[in-house]
Amino acid sequence: MSSTPDYPRPNARFHLSLFLGFGGQYEWAKTEDHRDYFDPEITLKFVQDAERGLFSTVLFGEAQRHFEHLGKLNDIRFTGRQDALVHFAFLAARTKNIGLAATLNTTYSKPVELARRLATVDLLSGGRGAWNVITTENPWIGGNFRKPGWLPNSARYTNAEEYVNGVQALWEAWPTDAVAHSTEAEAWSEGIGLVESHGEYQRFRAVPSVPPSPQPYPVYFQAGNSAEGRDFAARHAEALYTFQIDFDDAVAYSADIRARARSYGRPGDDIKVLPGASVILGDTEAEAQERAEHQQRLHLLNDRSIRQQVEDVWGIELPDLDLDGPLPETEPVITKQNLGHGIVHTGNDPQSVARGWRQRFEERGHRSVRELVAGFHSPRAFIGTPGQVADKLVHYLKSDALDGINYYPSDFPNGVAEITDRLVPELQERGVYPDSYAGTTLRENFGLPAVPAHIRVREELARRAGSENPAAIDAAESISIDDRVLQRTE
Amino acid sequence: MTELVIGIELDLVGSHRAAWRFATHPPHVALNPEHIAGQARHLDEAGYDFLSLRTPPEPGEFPTRNPLIRLSATELAGFLAGHTHNIGIVVDTNTIRAEAFHLANQLASVDWTSGGWAGWIPTIDETPAIAASFNEEEITDTDRLHREAVEVVTAVRRIWDTWEDGAILADQSIPRFFNLERWHNTDFVGEFFTVEGPSIVARPPQGQLVVFGYAGDNLGEGVDVVFLDARGPQEVSARAAAARAAGARSVIQDVRVVLAADSDAAARRLAELEAAGEWNEDRPALLFAGTPAALTELLAGIADHVDGVRLLPAVNDVDIPLLSQAVLPALAERGVHERATIARTLTERLALAPRQNVFALERAAR
Numbered sequence: 001m002s003s004t005p006d007y008p009r010p011n012a013r014f015h016l017s018l019f020l021g022f023g024g025q026y027e028w029a030k031t032e033d034h035r036d037y038f039d040p041e042i043t044l045k046f047v048q049d050a051e052r053g054l055f056s057t058v059l060f061g062e063a064q065r066h067f068e069h070l071g072k073l074n075d076i077r078f079t080g081r082q083d084a085l086v087h088f089a090f091l092a093a094r095t096k097n098i099g100l101a102a103t104l105n106t107t108y109s110k111p112v113e114l115a116r117r118l119a120t121v122d123l124l125s126g127g128r129g130a131w132n133v134i135t136t137e138n139p140w141i142g143g144n145f146r147k148p149g150w151l152p153n154s155a156r157y158t159n160a161e162e163y164v165n166g167v168q169a170l171w172e173a174w175p176t177d178a179v180a181h182s183t184e185a186e187a188w189s190e191g192i193g194l195v196e197s198h199g200e201y202q203r204f205r206a207v208p209s210v211p212p213s214p215q216p217y218p219v220y221f222q223a224g225n226s227a228e229g230r231d232f233a234a235r236h237a238e239a240l241y242t243f244q245i246d247f248d249d250a251v252a253y254s255a256d257i258r259a260r261a262r263s264y265g266r267p268g269d270d271i272k273v274l275p276g277a278s279v280i281l282g283d284t285e286a287e288a289q290e291r292a293e294h295q296q297r298l299h300l301l302n303d304r305s306i307r308q309q310v311e312d313v314w315g316i317e318l319p320d321l322d323l324d325g326p327l328p329e330t331e332p333v334i335t336k337q338n339l340g341h342g343i344v345h346t347g348n349d350p351q352s353v354a355r356g357w358r359q360r361f362e363e364r365g366h367r368s369v370r371e372l373v374a375g376f377h378s379p380r381a382f383i384g385t386p387g388q389v390a391d392k393l394v395h396y397l398k399s400d401a402l403d404g405i406n407y408y409p410s411d412f413p414n415g416v417a418e419i420t421d422r423l424v425p426e427l428q429e430r431g432v433y434p435d436s437y438a439g440t441t442l443r444e445n446f447g448l449p450a451v452p453a454h455i456r457v458r459e460e461l462a463r464r465a466g467s468e469n470p471a472a473i474d475a476a477e478s479i480s481i482d483d484r485v486l487q488r489t490e
Numbered sequence: 491m492t493e494l495v496i497g498i499e500l501d502l503v504g505s506h507r508a509a510w511r512f513a514t515h516p517p518h519v520a521l522n523p524e525h526i527a528g529q530a531r532h533l534d535e536a537g538y539d540f541l542s543l544r545t546p547p548e549p550g551e552f553p554t555r556n557p558l559i560r561l562s563a564t565e566l567a568g569f570l571a572g573h574t575h576n577i578g579i580v581v582d583t584n585t586i587r588a589e590a591f592h593l594a595n596q597l598a599s600v601d602w603t604s605g606g607w608a609g610w611i612p613t614i615d616e617t618p619a620i621a622a623s624f625n626e627e628e629i630t631d632t633d634r635l636h637r638e639a640v641e642v643v644t645a646v647r648r649i650w651d652t653w654e655d656g657a658i659l660a661d662q663s664i665p666r667f668f669n670l671e672r673w674h675n676t677d678f679v680g681e682f683f684t685v686e687g688p689s690i691v692a693r694p695p696q697g698q699l700v701v702f703g704y705a706g707d708n709l710g711e712g713v714d715v716v717f718l719d720a721r722g723p724q725e726v727s728a729r730a731a732a733a734r735a736a737g738a739r740s741v742i743q744d745v746r747v748v749l750a751a752d753s754d755a756a757a758r759r760l761a762e763l764e765a766a767g768e769w770n771e772d773r774p775a776l777l778f779a780g781t782p783a784a785l786t787e788l789l790a791g792i793a794d795h796v797d798g799v800r801l802l803p804a805v806n807d808v809d810i811p812l813l814s815q816a817v818l819p820a821l822a823e824r825g826v827h828e829r830a831t832i833a834r835t836l837t838e839r840l841a842l843a844p845r846q847n848v849f850a851l852e853r854a855a856r
Contacts, residue, residue: 146587
């Protein structure tokens with residue numbers, strides 16, 4: 001398979017990223033002490049296994065509110081975890097090479113503070129920081145913060161763009177050589193810029209207090225999937241956390257994102273596409289399949305979870321619903337469901353979701369609710385023997401369907417060692433995986449250009465606009481560092 | 491004579507703005523992670539009871555030349571937690587406009603990463619520049635600022651309690667991860683904000699972090715340990731008594747330190763520093779310039795009135811070695827300070843009684 005001559009990317013290199021989850025997603029019986037899920041020393045072992053396997057990054061998801069079910073806290077579906085940046089600073093002290101990518105929202109925090117926190121982790125890790133930008137706006141999450149629902153959902157990308165530009169400007173306001181090399185110098189540091197943001201949603205005036213790292217700014221991840229999100233990614237992102245692992249979808253997604261990046265003057269391959277997926281290994285294919293089914297049953301397909309998923313849509317408790325029978329005959333009692341409530345997101349329209357479910361039940365000839373719900377959760381996983389999985393991943397990689405995966409482990413704290421010990425050697429044998437880290441910064445280990453993407457895009461847009469009309473660059477026009485306006489071309 | 495807790499402020503190069511001039515390393519080295527970690531490892535090994543870190547004020551009208559370089563304190567704390575074992579790590583954060591939910595989670599993670607050695611100093615910082623970094627007008631009503639600070643402390647403490655002991659079942663056979671009798675929404679409603687859901691981070695190992703406050707801020711019941719505002723040794727006793735009368739469970743005096751082998755040299759150092767700039771912070775503190783032996787005398791003297799001191803070394807490279815090699819051993823010899831080998835948490839080290847979980851108390855009252 002790997003010798004097929006007409007692969008578009010015969011020499012591509014595979015990246016592994018560890019999706020650092022939380023207790024609820026693992027097989028609970030395999031973790032002896034429940035406190036282990038939250039103990040940074042235990043997570044450290046997990047991350048060290050990944051570093052031993054030369055993973056490029058660990059990616060930490062963000063939670064700002066726990067899930068609910070029918071308006072009450074949900075006791076099986078939850079998102080408890082450590083604060084990403086404090087935890088990453090700790091991991092920075094105890095690891096050497098692995099990148100540290102934190103998912104951080106642009107709605108319930110301020111650019112000045114987030115810029116300082118991220119820059120601190122980047123500096124203390126010697127240039128291994130990354131920011132996975134998400135733009136979720138959701139008044140229910142806002143219930144934990146001072147101004148719930150302050151941002152109209154339609155404006156979330158405008159806000160995100162202003163926010164990201166603000167953070168970038170705060171980072172760039174520190175020249176890389178600002179700190180003196182002698183105690184006899186005239187000043188201990190100089191040339192730091194005053195940043196002013198005059199956006200519609202993000203306005204501030206600040207001088208940053210944290211110098212740049214060796215990379216020199218955190219790498220940008222993004223997880224957006226809409227057309228607007230993809231275009232935003234093409235201007236900023238250097239790595240993408242995606243959801244497409246069906247081969248044709250993945251190839252199409254990758255082609256689309258690279259074309260968009262090229263439209264901004266980028267080479268296209270300077271954006272690493274990393275779909276989230278689990279890898280379920282077995283000594284035989286049958287054994288791997290059996291493990292995969294076992295894991296499905298444990299979480300989304302146990303009786304309580306199946307019942308919850310139906311109740312989420314119908315909006316009431318359905319204690320008498322026979323999971324081995326049809327869907328409820330009644331209509332959902334709610335007309336609106338808030339995003340973030342429950343497992344099933346109805347997009348605020350439970351009635352049409354229920355109609356869709358009935359139709360699907362009918363069309364697919366399901367005999368039970370159980371079968372219907374199982375169909376929603378076909379595992380997003382690469383399943384097989386280590387050799388089979390490696391062959392498949394190599395095929396995806398060389399076909400430009402992805403640059404690697406964000407690996408979702410299923411048990412804790414042993415779910416990474418298996419990949420490092422069994423899958424990594426197979427990838428190395430196939431010539432797509434390195435034998436050592438390429439460098440000390442994440443930018444180096446991802447094989448990214450030395451100049452961050454957003455700076456290259458800004459310069460390209462300024463070059464196109466010419467000197468007569470620099471204000472045409474809407475991406476940066478509302479941000480300035482002193483008189484150094486960011487869209488300058490020199 | 492009671493035993494004295496010894497804390498130390500760890501600012502990047504020192505607690506004085508001109509510290510970089512008198513450092514034994516060039517300025518850029520101060521930003522090397524290994525250099526930063528080495529300082530904390532030294533403090534841990536030398537037997538200090540806690541180190542404290544300061545958050546930069548929200549950047550605003552900083553000079554663009556020689557700004558006070560400060561990393562984000564909560565992240566720096568997580569990093570230092572990865573390099574230390576038995577030393578408290580205390581961070582200060584501004585409460586004005588702060589999101590209590592973010593603060594509670596970040597601070598809880600400092601406690602987890604340090605294995606139960608975290609402390610928090612909520613502060614009231616407000617200037618036109620801080621307000622500008624939020625695109626807001628300066629708040630000048632001091633009573634309002636005080637109410638907001640108290641509210642943030644109350645909310646943060648309540649968020650820490652939302653995961654009671656026994657909150658996690660993780661029983662796949664039921665299947666339930668949480669015990670809903672022991673896991674709670676915060677349901678905090680205040681004058682300035684509300685917080686609805688439970689903490690994202692599990693309850694900190696200490697249950698509640700040790701909360702420090704400045705005497706002048708008068709933050710009340712939510713504070714465990716009060717930094718006194720005496721400016722001279724003769725004021726310490728009265729200030730300590732006043733703070734205890736106001737409810738402080740423990741009191742600590744700040745002491746700025748400029749050391750040298752003889753008192754003339756120390757006086758010269760102080761004069762040089764003062765000619766070159768100011769101290770990083772202008773809060774009330776004792777100022778000591780002299781020999782290690784004289785500092786030992788001073789500390790042994792105030793040990794009768796206070797539970798501890800926080801030392802603010804003018805220049806880390808110069809003052810910390812003298813403190814570690816001459817002052818701490820001398821205090822140990824006199825029985826004033828002992829290495830904290832028995833304590834497992836900062837709460838224990840400061841001999842504070844653990845606070846009860848508010849949700850457990852509310853249940854008991856029902």
